[in-house]
Amino acid sequence: MLKSLYINNYALIDELKIEFDKGFSVITGETGAGKSIILGALSLILGQRAENKYIKQGEAKCTIEGVFNISVYELHPFFEANDMVYDGDECIIRREIWASGKSRAFVNDSPVYLNHLKELGDRLIDVHSQHENLSLNDNLFQLTLIDSIAKTSAVKQKYGAYYHAYRLVEKELTHLHQLAKKNKEEEDYLRFQYDSLSEAHLSADEQEDLEAELETITHAEEIKSGLYKLTNLLSGEEQSVENGLRQALESAKSLQKFLTASQDLVARIESAYIDMKDVRQEAERMFENVEFNPDRQQLIEDRLSIIYSLQQKHSVTTVQELIAIFTEIAAKLQNIESMDERIEELEKEFTDKEKVVYAEATVLSELRKSAVAAIEKNIVDQLAYLGMPNARFQIIFADKKQLDATGKDTISFMFSANKNTQLQPISQIASGGEISRLMLTLKSLVAGATALPTIIFDEVDTGTSGEIADKMGLIMRKLSHNMQVLAITHLPQIATKGDAHLYVYKEDTTESTVTTVKKLSMTERIEEIARMLSGAETTVQALENAKVMLKTYEK
Numbered sequence: 035m036l037k038s039l040y041i042n043n044y045a046l047i048d049e050l051k052i053e054f055d056k057g058f059s060v061i062t063g064e065t066g067a068g069k070s071i072i073l074g075a076l077s078l079i080l081g082q083r084a085e086n087k088y089i090k091q092g093e094a095k096c097t098i099e100g101v102f103n104i105s106v107y108e109l110h111p112f113f114e115a116n117d118m119v120y121d122g123d124e125c126i127i128r129r130e131i132w133a134s135g136k137s138r139a140f141v142n143d144s145p146v147y148l149n150h151l152k153e154l155g156d157r158l159i160d161v162h163s164q165h166e167n168l169s170l171n172d173n174l175f176q177l178t179l180i181d182s183i184a185k186t187s188a189v190k191q192k193y194g195a196y197y198h199a200y201r202l203v204e205k206e207l208t209h210l211h212q213l214a215k216k217n218k219e220e221e222d223y224l225r226f227q228y229d230s231l232s233e234a235h236l237s238a239d240e241q242e243d244l245e246a247e248l249e250t251i252t253h254a255e256e257i258k259s260g261l262y263k264l265t266n267l268l269s270g271e272e273q274s275v276e277n278g279l280r281q282a283l284e285s286a287k288s289l290q291k292f293l294t295a296s297q298d299l300v301a302r303i304e305s306a307y308i309d310m311k312d313v314r315q316e317a318e319r320m321f322e323n324v325e326f327n328p329d330r331q332q333l334i335e336d337r338l339s340i341i342y343s344l345q346q347k348h349s350v351t352t353v354q355e356l357i358a359i360f361t362e363i364a365a366k367l368q369n370i371e372s373m374d375e376r377i378e379e380l381e382k383e384f385t386d387k388e389k390v391v392y393a394e395a396t397v398l399s400e401l402r403k404s405a406v407a408a409i410e411k412n413i414v415d416q417l418a419y420l421g422m423p424n425a426r427f428q429i430i431f432a433d434k435k436q437l438d439a440t441g442k443d444t445i446s447f448m449f450s451a452n453k454n455t456q457l458q459p460i461s462q463i464a465s466g467g468e469i470s471r472l473m474l475t476l477k478s479l480v481a482g483a484t485a486l487p488t489i490i491f492d493e494v495d496t497g498t499s500g501e502i503a504d505k506m507g508l509i510m511r512k513l514s515h516n517m518q519v520l521a522i523t524h525l526p527q528i529a530t531k532g533d534a535h536l537y538v539y540k541e542d543t544t545e546s547t548v549t550t551v552k553k554l555s556m557t558e559r560i561e562e563i564a565r566m567l568s569g570a571e572t573t574v575q576a577l578e579n580a581k582v583m584l585k586t587y588e589k
Contacts (some may be wrong), residue, residue: 035487035518036159037101037124043093045071046540046549053553055534058514061522061551062529062562063538068549069522072538073161073492076100079127080159081152084137099128102158107487109157116150118142125158127151159488162477176445177402180429182480184405186398190441193394197439200384200391207380214377217370224363224370231360234340241341241353248334254326261321268314276314279307395442402443403431409479416475416509421502422468426450428457467497471506478509481517488518495525507531526566530583535559559584 041050046068063069078084079100089096105123113120119142128140129151139151146154181190250257269276283303289296345351348359406429417425430446448457451468463469474494481489491510495503507528513519514533523529535554540547554562563580564572 035103036520037103039072039076039101040097040099041072041075042098043090043096044075044088044098045090046547047071047075048090048548050550052536052551054518054520056514056518057533058511058519058521058531059534059536060529060532061520061536061538062524062566064540065524067538067540069538070492071549072551073490073522076159076490077161078129078131079139079151080155080161081139081148083148084129084131086131086133086135088131089133093133095130095132097128097130099126101126102487104158104487107157109154112154112157116146116153118146118150118154119144125154127154158486159490160477160481160486161490162473162492162494173445174440176429176447177440177443179476179480180402180405180409180445183409184402186401189394189398189401193391193398193441194439196387196391196394197437200387200437203380203384203387207377207384210373210377210380214370214373217366217373221367221370224367228360228363228367231344231356231363234344234356236341236344236353236357236360238354238357241338244334244338244341248331248338250324251327251331251334254324257324258321261317261324265314265317265321268310268317275310276307279303279310283307391437392442395437398441399431399443406431412479413472413475416478417471420471420475420505420509422451422471424451424453426457427472467502470494470496470498471502474506474509478513481513486517488520489513491519491521491523493522493524495523495528499525500527503527524566526563526580526583529566530563530580535562537562556584 035056036054038054039052041047041052043049052072061069061072074088075098078088078098102125103123104125109125110120110122112118121142126140126142128143129137130140131137137148139146139148141151141154181187266274268274283300286296286300286303290300341353341356344356345353348356350356350359410427410429413427414425417427426449428448430448432444432446433442434444447460449460449463449468449472450457451463460469460472463472474491477489477491477494495506498506503525504527507521507525508531510519510521510528511531521528521532529535535558536551537554537558538549538551541550552558560577560580561572563583564576567579568576
C-alpha cells in the first residue's frame, strides 16, 4: 500500500508530504484546486515519461518520492529478476526531473530503468481515471481484464513461449522462401559463371608464369643475340674476359715465390675466373634453350586471353581473385541445391509448432470462456445494484484470422441498459453514467481477482448522483477491505464512505499560489461534506445532513 507521497517543486506545489492510511481514503477539493496535479505526480513515480514542463516555474528540478509497504505482496522475485535492491517491508521510489530535461528514477536509492519502474508501478497501483473508460473499446484491454479474472497467467506464459518459437520458425521460413525465389531467378546466371570458370581450370600462379614465358618467346631473337654477345665477350677467340683472367692468374701465380702476400691475389683472381666461366656456361645453356616457337606463343596468348577475359568480366585483376569468386559461386549453387531440403525440414517443423501453439491457444481460450458466465452474472448483478435492473452484459468471442501474442481470441463487450434495446458494443453506449457504473463494476472484479496493493479511482463517479453514487461508494468501501482504495470525487455520497478524508486546496502566498493538502478532522469533514452538498454557501441544513451522512457510515 502507499504510505506517503512527497512532492517538491512540481507544478503548483512547493513542498508537500501526504500520509495515506490503509482502507478507503477520499480526496476532495474545489475544481482546479490541484487534485489532478497530485495524481500526475504519483504517475511519475509509477513510470510515466517526464517532461521539464512539470517543474515549478523558476526551479532547477522537481522531486517526487513515494513510500510503499510491500511486506505481504511477494515481490522479491520481481526485484531479483530486475536487479533491484529488495528491502522486504518497505519500498521507496523516487523520481528526479531537471529543467534541462534530464530525468532519473530510483528504487530504494538505487538507479533503475524507466521500463522497470513502470513494471514495478503496475504491480503496486492501478489508477483508473475518466479517460480510461475509452479503453473499454480496446480488445487488448478487454482480454487483459478477462485474463485477470480468469487467472490465465500460467497458461498465457506457456502459450507465449510456444508462440515465440512458432514465430521464429515462421520468420526463418519466410526468409528462406524469399531467398530461394531470388536464388532461383539468378541460378542460370550463376551456373553460366560457374561453368565458364570451371572450364578454365585456373591455377593460382599460372598468369605470371605464362606472361613471363610469352615475353621470352616474343623477344627470342633479341635474347639470343644478347646471350651470344655475352658469351663471346666472356670467352671469344680474340681478347675476352676469360682469357684476360687466365693470363692475370698466371702472372699472379708467378709472383708467389717472391711475394707471399700475392697468394691472396691468386685466390681472388681464381675465384673470379671460375665465376666468369660459370656465367659463360649458363649463358650458353640459355642460348640453346631460347627459341622462337610460334605454336607455343599462340597457345600462351590464347590461354592468357581466356584469363584476361574472365578478369574483365568479373572486374578483378588476378587469378587468385577469380578462384575466390569461383569458390563463392560454387557455395551459392550448393546453397540453392540444399535450400529446398532445408525448406522442407522447416515446413515440417513449422507445421508441428503450429499445431502445438494452436492447441495451447485453444487451452487459453477455453480457460477464458470458462470464466465468462460468472463474469457476466457478477456484472449484471452489480449493475442492478447500481440502479440498472434491466442491464444486460455479454462477452462475445471470435477467432482471429491469425494468432498473435494474446492468443486466438477477439473479445467484444456487448451491453444494453434497457429492456427494449439490443445488445451493442460498449463503444456505442452514450451515457457517461452508464459507462462509469460499468467500469467501476469491471474494475472491482479485476481488483478482487488480482489483489493489487492499491487502486485509485479518479472521478469514476462521473455522470452519477444520489442513490447510485451512494452505492458506488459502498462498492469502493467494500474493495477497501482487501486493499487500499483512494478515490478522487466531487460527490458527497462517496466522500462520506471514506475512512480518511484528504482535502486539496489552493493557498495564496506573498509570491505565488500553491496547492496543498490536509487531512480533515471530523469537524472539518462535516464542513467539507456540507460544502459539497450545498455549493458556494454552506447552509445549516447541509451541515446537519453532512453529520447524518458521516454518522451513518462511521465504523
